[in-house]
């Protein structure tokens with residue numbers, strides 16, 4: 001799993017969780033790592049990944 005913002009690898013935790021967050025829109029699933037989450041609002045991040 002790669003971060004859709006910085007394109008770095010996102011660390012995967014157990015039970016399908018990642019060190020970061022997922023944004024879902026219909027069938028589209030985008031991952032954003034914890035580092036990219038810092039300093040940006042969720043709305044900003046959604047726009048940046050194209051949702």
Ligand SMILES: [Zn+2]
Pocket residue numbers: 003004005006007008032033034035036
């Ligand atoms: Zn990132």
